[in-house]
Amino acid sequence: MSLTDPTLSHDLGLRAMSEDGSLRVIALNATATARAILNAQQAAGSEVASRLAEQATATVLLRLAMSPDYRLQTVLKHPDHGSIVADSHPDGVTRALVQQSHEATIPLGPPTLLSVHRDTYTGKLHQGVVETLEGYGLSESIAGYLKQSEQIHSVVGLRTLFDDAGELSYAGGYLVQLLPDAHVETLATVTEHLEKTGTQQIFVDGSFESESIIKEIYGEVPYRILGEDQFRFGCNCGEERILSALATLSPAEIAELASSPEPLEIACDYCNITYHIDPARLRPQD
Template sequence: MSTLSPQSPDDQGLRAMSEDGSFRVIAINATTTARGVLEAQQAGSEIAPRLAELATATVLLRLAMSPDYRLQTVLKHPEHGSIVADSHPDGVTRALIQQERDNTISLGPKTLLSVHRDTYTGKLHQGIVETLEGYGLGESIAGYLKQSEQIHSVVGLRTLFDDQGQLTYAGGFLVQLLPDAHVDTLAAVTERLEQTGTQKVFEVGSFENEGILKAVFEEVPYRILGEDLFRFGCNCSEERILGALATLSPAERAELAASNEPIEIGCDYCNVTYSIDPATLG
């Protein structure tokens, strides 16, 4: 038997909406979740900031687009490999590095961002866009929402590391136009964000969710809609491993069952290794 898949303490997100129904804002602090991802993936110093950023963005997108369904994002570069982040409706979030050596994944036309999510109809929706060179991942996420979902948004993402390369903060916010938008209200907010820059919002808000909401809304009246909890973790289990092994041919299962040694199978997402008794395959 293996140990259980790791579960980290909960991180928090806050959802709010302007009183006039023009737009909503989601702010999240994903620091503990991102730390769990980096530790499980043993991320090198080059890829760690991008991986933490993508994990944060994936939670933010799930809360905005499909809070009751799974959402997965992939950043893929033809030479530097890819990274995957995966967030589930129960809040469990994980990520995976798929590259031969420690390389950051730069943004630009070569790097594609794909978003995969379940929909209310039970179908899988997939959208793919080129990332934007010279901008942050937040701008590429906003570009995806506009191109693939026809939703006007402003997205800010921020990660901070100390001198030892340890993650000290990972967070993000999303400002999204609503159907009943009052043009003047929205224009005032988006113009201010463009002038001050999304990164300034984190500093003004002291890197706290409530502070970030206040910094975005500023003088616009708003109300808190709810809180969301999420964490690093994995949905792998010994039962799932056994289920996968059950799909092998009878000959392959018999060969494994004949072994006198436990079958060691690891999860690439959480780095947990399962030790399977060969007798269970007979």
């Protein structure tokens, strides 16, 4: 599977800003992307599936808000329950991975940590880590990260819906950010509207499409659409990457694998594709 595979279904995110430059809103429908991730991770109709879809959605939101031209990764980690990893690339390719030791999803609140890793224009890796919030959903922990680690005041909404068969029917979300020199009147109008409506009710009063969510958030406040962003599920795995990873093993381990009479079967944890590697490719070349 390629990062640029044109056959994969795309989802759409929209960026908007109030006419007076006070508030920015990013909204997206991530259903196709999240559904493909759940299929690859063999997770459906459970707390784990819902959390996985939410985190993948949140990761795309954060990338579009913080580093649209660079890769961004989120990690939700509990010392005993395991972790969920999601990352989104600047070309829109997004994937996620569940590594859990329990059937129930990772609980939020201490000691579960949320870390965000993103590349910067300087070529350095920026990392922020915060404790998740107990008694709230993942959206509140994402907003808490933005406030604590990035000093950005935000409102985040995430939503997943499953049908009676346990299949994902919708995944989406939005992010509202206060911009520098915001007008008090605009801020008060939108804040009052969000408090009265509720972050989850936004999805109910509007529709699940990105522009409908944006309209519902702004209410009577004038705004303009700044642009749209496509994204999709994908993975950058491949035989060459697997061979590069195998090359980091000890000489003894490599020799043992190279002596196998049968092709090596190695599966990618992200996309669940199995590669068959000829052991001869691990042997020293004359």
